[in-house]
Amino acid sequence: QPSAAPSQAAVVSGAPDVCTSDAFGCAVFKPGEVVKLGMGAPMTGGNGSYGVDISQGASIAVTDAGDVKGWKFALDAQDDGGTAEGGASVANKFVTDPAIVAIAGHIFTDATRAAMPIYEKAGIPMLSPSNTVADLTTLGSAVFNRIAFSDTNQGNAAGDYLFNTLKVKDLAILHDGSSYGKGLADTVAAQFAKDGGTVVATQAITPGETDFTAVLSAVASKNPGAVYFGGYAAEGSILVNQMKQTGLENAVFFGDDGTYGVDFLTHVGANGEGAFATIAPASPDSAAKTAFNAAYLAQFGKEAGSLSPYTWAGYDSAAILANAVKAVAVVGSDGNLYVPRAALMAAVRATKDYVGLSGTFTCQSNGECNAGLPQFVVVQNGAWVAVQ
Amino acid sequence: MILNIENINVHYGAIQALKDVSFNLNEGEIVTLIGANGAGKSTCLNTISGILHPTSGRVTFIDEEITNTSPQDIVKKHMIQVPEGRKIFASMSVWENLEMGAYIHSDRSQIKKRIDQVFERFPRLKERRNQPGGTLSGGEQQMLAISRGLMAEPRVLLLDEPSMGLAPILVEQIFDIIREINHNGTSILLVEQNALMALSIADRGYVLDSGKVVLEGKADDLLRNPMVIKAYLGGEAIGSEL
Amino acid sequence: MNTSLRKSIRPGATIGIVHIFFVLIGFNMLVAILFARVSGVKQPDAIPAPVYLMAYSITMGIWAGVAAAQKRKQEFRQVAFAGCVAGGFAGIMAGLLEFGLAIILVKNINVRDVLTVLSANFIKGTLFGMQPAMGVMVTVMLFALGGTLGGALVAFWNSTPFQAFLNRGIRFTKDSVQKAQGVTHGKNRLLWQIASISLLALAVVFLPLNWGSYWNYVLGTVGLYVVLGLGLNIAVGLSGQLVLGFIAFFAIGAYSMALLNAPLPYHLMWGFWPALVLGVLLAAVAGLLLGLPLMRLRGDYLAIVTLGFGEIIRILLKSDVLTAYTGGPRGIQNIGGPTIFGRPFVTDVDFMYLIIGAMLLAMFIYSRLQNSRTGRAWLAIREDETVARASGVNTVRYKLLALVIGAAFAGLAGAIFASRNQFTGPEEHSLMASINVLSLIIVGGLGSIPGTIMGAFALKGLPEILREFENYRLLAFGALLVAMMLSKPDGFIPSRRPKFQIPIQPETREAPKEQDHD
Amino acid sequence: MHALSLPTLAVKGARFKKVAHVFDLLRPILGAIVLAFIAYRLYQVLIVQQEYGADTWTRLLISGLIIGGVYALIAIGYTLVYGILFMINFAHGEVMMLGAYAGLFAFQAFNAIQVGGQAQTSFLNAYPVLAILLAFVIGMFISAAIGYFLEKIAYRPLRKAPRLVPLISAIGASIFLQNAAQLLFSPQLREVTNPDILRRGAGWTISINNANVIIPYTGVFTFVLSVLLLIALYIIVRKTRLGRSMRAVALDKKTAALMGVDVDRTISQTFIISGALAGAAGVMWGLHNGMVYFYVGFIPGIKAFTAAVLGGIGNLPGAMLGGLVLGIVESVGPAALGIDFQLKDVLAFVILIIVLTFRPSGLLGEVLAEEKV
Amino acid sequence: MIDYIIRAKEVTKTFGGLTAVNAVDLDVAEGSIYSIIGPNGAGKTTLFNCISGFYTPEQGDILFKGKSLKGSSTDVIASRGLSRTYQNIRLFSNLTALENVMVGQQSRLRENWLDAIVHSPTFRREERNSIVEGMKWLDFVGLLEFSNAIAGSLPYGAQRRLEIARALGNRPSLLLLDEPTAGMNPQETLRMTALIRKLRDAFNITIILIEHDMHVVMDISDRITVLDFGEKIAEGKPGEIQTNQKVIEAYLGSGGAALAQKYQRKKPQ
């Protein structure tokens, strides 16, 4: 175990100067110890697949990251259930572990909200692969960053796209009642209305259920030209399937980055033809991505992306954090490794033009690292195809 | 000997309810167990029926040890208990209760015939045959309980306080019936508070006190035993005015 | 001999099945990793060195051996042999499994679509990195070895010298306990009480300072669940009304705090204390309103309706209908903390004190109510509502009272909880949370205060302790919950009935006067 | 012996009486308000707004009946177990989930087996009826086995314990089973491969209001099968020896044993039947909705439990009725009252509360008019 | 002029098609011991249930101390001074004996839950009195040594007596006993009879009794009503009832003694 708590680190003889000047001091690692990245994610319960998947993606990143001046990285993924209580408890656990230098997470918004103030006090940077709720980056947090879209970006673009490009006049809005899905759906609805379209129905579904024919029938009676869905692939694919038997067979299904993924394709089959989703603008098939996919399949026995759409983002967030650690870590005169914490926070936020598996990221001063406009994709012949 | 109990000890957790109790029942006999409340009479019957298992001792039924046999297997040997407190299946009708009594039999027509016999004996039950057992009056329930026990065609019948809560006229009737059942070849082990009546129809009797057999003998002898008279017959000798 | 062999095979088979299950979920690796960590490896690989997996096999064997040898009063050799048979049998099952795994490995069959953990590396690891045949053989041997060890252990435990040694120890502790009781009951009783209370007080004052933020957080949660548990205990443990959606009242407390004391959506900023009071009151009122139409319901009907009530509250809180007022699924953030005499009260330590205070208050009120006419009325209702009523208990009133007071407790816990997390959202108040509260009071011992505390530790502390088990945490938790109930059906610390004595002052001093009764 | 002074008691019931009256008054008032509200909303939606056409209503009704049928089937399992042990088998939803997995893997395997020489088809499509039958047998067998062991391990030792104790044990078992499934099969959502004759989404098309309303094959299959299973079960419980012993054990275990009933066996059999029904429900769920994962049992479990109580817990026809009513309320209710579908569960629970307020033992539950003391 | 504590007029109670109690009149004088006898299923317990408020009679009215009981729930009736015991013992079996009695005192105690929290003087006085008086009632029925024992663990006879003590908790002026000596042997029965008599003599409690043991009934009753098929077939002093031909036919039979003799004679020896 690292010998000293972060705040005391500066006093240790042999510590480099940065530690004295650093607002939060340094994390110290004796030779042979590991530099830990934390992750708070739901590993159990109804959303377990997200946590399991993203942590698996991140664990590959940690292996790929190699070492920092001879010290190895490790991922400490803890189950926070996606709830505020779990988030706070995991965050409190992480801040008492001096070996944790940064957090690749959290994954669900509630957990992030409760965890943020705790990391803020300890000076541990976060980089969430999946928190999209718009206001998270407006709270003035010095530690919170994300590579996920902000709902605002994605939602506005989707609203415009639906009205201007797809020429939809009547839109039905569905969401899963989560802060992610609802936030997105609200934004789309507002933008679509602003553009001059009509939102003919707004309904929420209950995640975890598998029969949405009733609500779809009700929506169908409004004859929408398209159905926008804010939510995840599990419910999204069921909706696409059931739209075909409820009188919505001619409406366009328009999803989000949560419904994108191979999993969606396998579930919807032919029903999915013409369904839209949004993704980060990235070259979908880089060599790195191919390598990652192979590694993921080999290690975890599943196709990357079959548990959640955030596999690659999970990889990216851990990889970016590892890069930042490499940039700031110093070996002291005593042979220990020192990671200055405030400097690390700054380094994470200074990420620029990082080309990852799920996009190219440049962090802004508010922690928004994915400012680019989303890319729209559509299912054609059973595959996702980018559209202009 | 159709039923033989040898030195059984029974515990409820830490409480010992029976201490080295031995008694027996011969084919065709009526034997009664009498004793104060909590003496352990019901415990005896439950041990014989396999509801309770003794910590030591043996129970044999016609040369066959049944000490740790399960209740349903004991019932299959046609040894039937009519439990204390009637224990009617409350939401089953009178008819269904009787059917339950014949659970070990499967011949429907036989069952039907025996139900008719019961109704002949207790016209009251026939009137109530579709009423849920739980809404019968106490006495009606007692009639039902005994009838239910008879439905299985018992070879040995264990009766636990059959006269409890019955009108005097019915008590008479019940004892008549017990006698009759016995005449038809069923051996009977009768537990009773009404010691006078019980000893009057029994061949032999055992007196239980605090889990021990303190006295045993011919029923007539017991009826004359001063101690029995004092403790269990209300201090009055047989034949005195009631 | 034959039957005794069969008796040993049964536990062996059981453990064999458990082992197969463990392997199929990859739990054997985790145990091996934990072994590795315990023996000093800092960062064990995902497939740790074979020694550790062998240690796992021996452990399973010991388990089988102990299971087979227990309750057997035979001589050493026989018991050890029984253990060996059990371990061996489990080992044979393990060997069969490994044989199957080896086939999968050699023939390169992909079963991972169904059973995810069975990667080639995993199988190789499970076979100790040996040739399949060798691995199988070694497994069987290790299991049998473990079994023998387990049997020997039990035999040693049962052996006369050891038991004698143990008895001496027990007698010693008993003696000292009795001596201590002599102190607690003798004339030094007051002194003793003062001493123990001040010791407790000292612990309460100083421990939070040294726990660190993680344990303060976890124990704070435990403390809040004690308050919740006591509230639910009033309804379930005392008055016998099975309330399943209890967390709804917690939610009402939390949202009152949030809406009244956060910048968004209303910027009311009433401050912590007024919000706390209102939260408690609103929760109590909710208890009353829920209770009114339901007073005729008994048992499980009440359970499902209250479950429904909990869900109604949660769904409404996150629904589009109330989004404008409650923040919808997003919840409410930046909830303010308390101030005392102008000093903001915000660190984890501060909150720990606040929670300890709330806990003491709840325990105080609970114990006072429990030993009063009200408490007895509740108990009577729990035991037999019909007869309680006919004995003069106004059952409707008391049942409502139980719900109201219980709800108030929950409101208190909820308000503090929201303020401590600085956030509350609808998913914080899910059915699982209600179930947790119910479980904790039963695991602890229905109706008892120390039981509630133990239960809160078990239900909220255990999952934190089980973090070592990573993804197997909830699996272990579920299994432990079952095991706890099986081994202690009345809970850890069942409630006891009070023993009354005739009060020292006879009634001559204050005889029941005539006018008392009209 | 102490001499007791026993003063005569003055009448002081008046205060209590008033309180009692308030509660008795409250119920009808509450009922009137709710009914008035429902009537008003119905009037608004059906007459004034006329938001939905006949086609939509038909679709909603179909959807309600199908889901209601499955709820009924799961609810029966709750009711059976409740009837015999008076315990809420919280792990029942998980038993169903494991049945769904079994069905999923069975279909997957049948689809992988190739038969028929040249025109290669899978076993699944070559002998669809047989395949479906087998899948159901496998699903029901697995769930029945889980139910059996569940009772044996987690509930039987607690038979004499206070009533809430097995409930907690059941909760523990539920958590365990859910996580075991997640760990064994990964948290992935899986797709059930239906045979072509029961393709998901395909169905008879009828035309209402110039709109095509699809009656899905899977839905009809599910509904019909549920009803058949329920009838079979009803016959078992009412007419067979097993049914009689189940009722006797439910009423009084000790006396049942004195009648010759093997109590343990009867309880085991009850769990086996209830498990098998849950398994069937699980396989159907997979066929109809297509999606199977470790959490798939949780929500239906809660819903079915609600349905069982709505119908009168312990009452078999009640569970069927409760399931159907719940299904229909969930799908037709929000549309009929013009509220968000998001609030369908709120609606369902509110209806439950109202029903229980007026019929405290559910729709068909025995009305304990006057307890005999 | 006699004071009647209970005046029942034409009380009728039916279950479905069955008339369990049919237009029964009942006048019980204050301070008397009154017995209700009759064959099983005659409606005795049902009549008790009507009086104590468990059932609402379809017809007729019951006046308790001059005031109608109509529409009063069981707790209100209990608080007016009417207590009862049950044919099948219904104790709060997980509470101690004393607690059972203290529950019986509920309607007389003045403390409320706020008093309990702050331990107000009212609370202290009431609790102390409650314990003292509870102990006295336990002593009275001979259960003082069992005061802290769990009620369910008591022997049967003790449980019956505890039920009486609980019923006495609210200092009733009328006590309904449903087969208090059922399942007791003669000795215990004698003790119970003495206890009942003492309740009336020492505390002036009126007692209505259902009983099948004719020793007891004839011994202590001031008046007896005989029910059969829900109807009153006779009423009067013990002597009158004993010789009433209708009663003998419907209920008493030969009186048991004859039966005992009969079997004695039938025995082979």
Ligand SMILES: Nc1ncnc2c1ncn2[C@@H]1O[C@H](COP(=O)(O)OP(=O)(O)OP(=O)(O)O)[C@@H](O)[C@H]1O
């Ligand atoms: N389930 C039990 N748990 C603990 N003790 C019990 C239990 N059942 C009976 N006892 C005790 O065992 C003793 C014998 O009880 P048992 O019921 O056999 O007596 P009995 O002779 O049948 O009395 P009664 O005439 O009241 O029926 C009593 O002291 C009783 O308190």
Ligand SMILES: Nc1ncnc2c1ncn2[C@@H]1O[C@H](COP(=O)(O)OP(=O)(O)OP(=O)(O)O)[C@@H](O)[C@H]1O
């Ligand atoms: N709740 C009820 N529902 C239906 N029938 C009932 C109910 N309670 C009592 N009865 C019927 O009313 C009749 C009178 O019953 P009751 O219990 O008053 O008899 P009882 O005179 O007390 O008899 P016993 O001396 O045997 O206790 C019986 O035939 C009984 O079946």
Ligand SMILES: [Mg+2]
């Ligand atoms: Mg007995």
Ligand SMILES: [Mg+2]
């Ligand atoms: Mg009666």
